[in-house]
Amino acid sequence: MSDNKIPYKIYLEENEMPKAWYNMRSDMKNKPAPLLNPGTGKPLTAEELSPIFCEELVKQELDETTPFIEIPEEIRNFYKMYRPSPLVRAYCLEEKLKTPAKIYYKFEGNNTSGSHKLNSAIAQAYYAKKQGLKGVTTETGAGQWGTALSMACSYFDLDCKVYMVKVSYEQKPFRREVMRTYGATVTPSPSMLTNVGRKINEQFPGTDGSLGCAISEAVEAATTQEGYRYVLGSVLNQVLLHQSVIGLETKAALDKVGVKADMIIGCAGGGSNLGGLISPFVGEMLRGENQYEIIAVEPASCPSFTRGSFVYDFCDTGRVCPLAKMYTLGSNFMPAPNHAGGLRYHGMSTILSQLYDDGYLKATSVKQTDVFAAAEQFARVEGILPAPESSHAIKVAIDEALKCKETGEAKNIVFGLTGTGYFDLVAYQKYNDGVMDDYIPTDDDIAKSLAKCPKI
Ligand SMILES: *Cc1c(COP(=O)(O)O)cnc(C)c1O
Secondary structure, three states: OOHHHOOOEEOOOHHHOOOEEEOHHHHOOOOOOOOEOOOOOOEOOHHHHOOOOOHHHHHHHHOOOOOEEEOOHHHHHHHOOOOOOOEEEOHHHHHHHOOOOEEEEEEOOOOOOOEOOHHHHHHHHHHHHHOOOOEEEEEEOOOHHHHHHHHHHHHHOOEEEEEEEHHHHHHOHHHHHHHHHOOOEEEEEOOOOOHHHHHHHHHOOOOOOOHHHHHHHHHHHHHOOOOEEEOOOOOOHHHHHHHHHHHHHHHHHHHHOOOOOOEEEEEOOOOHHHHHHHHHHHHHHHOOOOOOEEEEEEEOOOOHHHHOEEEEEEOOOOOOOOEEEEEEOOOOOOOOOOOOHHHOOOOOOHHHHHHHHOOOOEEEEEOHHHHHHHHHHHHHHHOOOEOHHHHHHHHHHHHHHHHHHHHOOOOEEEEEEOEEOOOOHHHHHHHHOOOOOOOOOOHHHHHHHHOOOOOO
16 A cells, blocks of 8 residues: 555554464463462462462463464453554644654554553453452552453453552542542552551551552452452563563554554553554564564653563562572652653563563663653644553653654554553642652662562
């Protein structure tokens, strides 16, 4: 198809939606290192995981060999309410930048939760329901995951208990109300409801909380209540598996208009949207069929890939969760209250960590004020008010498009626009008032936190 015939929005038909998720691990020669039991130091078995996670999700978590896992029809029907999501050719942004690059973005903000997280929330709620559970517990940072899970739980009539990082609970009261509207119970974390919450409050009085703390609380709440399991919105292999729907649709849409991506860019918090977006492309790289340049973008305030170490670490601050081998800043790392709440996690998906270590992807970090400048530029020409998290990818996509202007290259740049920023207007306000800061941790801060990683 000649370039100027590519529509602004490349849609797939309902019957072109993926019927199976793609499991990148099946094509990886170096598999991600297994989760370890913090007590024994041995790889976790399905039996040990099943008090925490639903059975079917345990299977998916541990499955390194099945390439495609069927998406149950009930989940596909739910997906049809907001999927396939559009792949947009950013003609207006290209024109504004006067770049020869061709920019595409996959927009995942077209649902009430406002992000890609619903893709995994509905899958996890479905398996919990199928197992006959009463409900699930979870943590949420900025609130996107909690919102997504509340929607998914109400659809399948499951109870939903959300531990919300305190700083977000206070900064984002509106997200809390969306969750309550969908029937969830929302508790600011660290709370006084769990042992681990009480301990963290004692150790760090007045703490703003972190995702790591909230995870510890949610896990404790799940394992101490009959009929409950814990669910997590990022980092885990099962979450990347569910999010592969983003990449599969992106690839199918690009194929439909005969475009090959040169560069794929995504923001990276725990790695789920990026892992999902790149999965079919990385699959081709792993099988030696194609080459792509892949860039993970993280905040300078929480730079796990670019300044962390690839070691075994706890997934949570309270050290109740398994150990994962990942790029980490240390489970004690308390990131500055950056406004991209969804990117404030100390570690990174074990799959992406292994791929990064093997050279399949690059990473870069960006400063908060530069991110908001890019968000504003994007909003003004493309008409979508982006989430601060997504704007990390926008920032690097714009930078890469400007490089193309210098070199005259017409690269096809694809990035993940993971969500909308309507609940992040306090952050936009700070930016507009010129009072947003750019906190960057010192080498000493990071070294101190990494020193507390277990020696394995
Ligand atoms: C949660 C979130 C992210 C980051 O999480 P990943 O698991 O790294 O994808 C990015 N964008 C938005 C809008 C989010 O809600």
